[in-house]
Amino acid sequence: MTGPTHPRFATRMDSVQPSAIRDLLALGADPAIISFGGGYPDASLFPRDLLEGVYRDAIRDPSGDPLQYAPSNGLPKLRAQIAALMTDDGTPCGPDDVLILQGSQQGLDFAAKMLVNPTEVIVVEDPTFLGALIAFAPSQPRYAPIPVDADGMDIDALEATLATTPQARMIYTVPDFQNPTGVTLSLPRRHRLIDLANRFDVTVIEDTPYRHIRFSGQPLPTLKSLDTQGRVIHLGSFSKILVPAMRLGWAVATPQLLEKMGLLKVAADTQTSTLNMTAASLFLERNDLHAHIATLCQAYRQKKEIMLDAIRRHFPQEVTVTDPEGGLFTWAHFPEGFDATAFMRDHALPKARVAYVPGGSFFATTPRPNHARINFSAPSEARIRLGIKALGRCLKSHM
Numbered sequence: 001m002t003g004p005t006h007p008r009f010a011t012r013m014d015s016v017q018p019s020a021i022r023d024l025l026a027l028g029a030d031p032a033i034i035s036f037g038g039g040y041p042d043a044s045l046f047p048r049d050l051l052e053g054v055y056r057d058a059i060r061d062p063s064g065d066p067l068q069y070a071p072s073n074g075l076p077k078l079r080a081q082i083a084a085l086m087t088d089d090g091t092p093c094g095p096d097d098v099l100i101l102q103g104s105q106q107g108l109d110f111a112a113k114m115l116v117n118p119t120e121v122i123v124v125e126d127p128t129f130l131g132a133l134i135a136f137a138p139s140q141p142r143y144a145p146i147p148v149d150a151d152g153m154d155i156d157a158l159e160a161t162l163a164t165t166p167q168a169r170m171i172y173t174v175p176d177f178q179n180p181t182g183v184t185l186s187l188p189r190r191h192r193l194i195d196l197a198n199r200f201d202v203t204v205i206e207d208t209p210y211r212h213i214r215f216s217g218q219p220l221p222t223l224k225s226l227d228t229q230g231r232v233i234h235l236g237s238f239s240k241i242l243v244p245a246m247r248l249g250w251a252v253a254t255p256q257l258l259e260k261m262g263l264l265k266v267a268a269d270t271q272t273s274t275l276n277m278t279a280a281s282l283f284l285e286r287n288d289l290h291a292h293i294a295t296l297c298q299a300y301r302q303k304k305e306i307m308l309d310a311i312r313r314h315f316p317q318e319v320t321v322t323d324p325e326g327g328l329f330t331w332a333h334f335p336e337g338f339d340a341t342a343f344m345r346d347h348a349l350p351k352a353r354v355a356y357v358p359g360g361s362f363f364a365t366t367p368r369p370n371h372a373r374i375n376f377s378a379p380s381e382a383r384i385r386l387g388i389k390a391l392g393r394c395l396k397s398h399m
Helices: 011-015 022-028 048-060 076-088 104-115 130-139 155-163 187-200 255-269 274-286 289-314 340-352 381-398
Strands: 098-101 121-126 142-149 168-173 203-207 232-237 249-252 329-333 371-375
Touching: 011 130, 048 274, 076 098, 076 232, 076 249, 076 274, 098 104, 098 255, 104 130, 104 168, 104 203, 104 232, 104 249, 104 255, 121 130, 121 155, 142 155, 155 168, 155 187, 168 187, 187 203, 289 329, 289 381, 340 371, 340 381
Parallel strands: 121 142, 121 168, 168 203, 203 232
Antiparallel strands: 098 249, 232 249, 329 371
16 A cells, blocks of 8 residues: 655646734734734725615626626626726726736736746835735745835836846736825825836836825826836725625736736636626726725824824834834834844743744845834724724833
């Protein structure tokens, strides 16, 4: 009798590894823990009654169409509605310019598969969205990290990198309220980024899940609206402005790019849920999405101010945090030598009963452990005050 067999995995699986912080965040899911870890919206703000109505009507539709298969690129009506939202946001497009995705995360997966061969280079912000690194990993890329400051990606560093990296195939950026830092790419840098993409023949992936969650300042044009050569793939999402569970995102790009992404869509899942697409379309038809977003912005602005005020009161002075104009996060910078992962494991979780996301995993090549991403959108105002006070007390004792 032979022993158990061991599957022979493809080499691409070597780069698909569990996150080093997964177990820590699983501990943070304990209701007794005040978690600032997830990138979650506030569940108390979900439009439950309105959603109940549109889902009920979709299921009861006599035609049965909402429960049937749909075109792989998405329901035509929803694509037209998204095109109208994009046009209203200063990015003119039509229904044929839109591909409906199973969350914008799917767009990251498709972009890397479509554009990047193994060992070719993806240019990313440093730090960057951890979920993007996870999505890109199966394509076996190399990374060229670009520093981020208060005005977003350092475009001088980007130019120097592109000039010396002919293997660069795409630039990935979260220009509005970046995950994890919360900073926004300035208007001059947006123009220069597009110019550099044209000059060095690279595609830009513009990831905008937080774009509409703006508390202050004026909206800046999307990179797609500045695109002069069809190089930008714009990714949008309903997860933060409606509900994450619908898993609805979209891509706006040229026909050539959308055609290839559509082929990958068919291979991956045939289509996005017809029921969810129908419900979203009915919601947009019957309700004022902008009014709902305004409610979100007001609530999240208040929560951010409460969190930053508590941090100023309770954290050691050596700890600095960003003050974003929108989004869901602030980014904490600790003194050199501080290990946010070890501190969370040994002190924050067991003593303060508080969780956050240690920052090291957001760096594509060289982890810098003296950072953390702290979410202010999900916890209640009372738990923000309580958790930040407890975390500050723990930090002062440790440092």
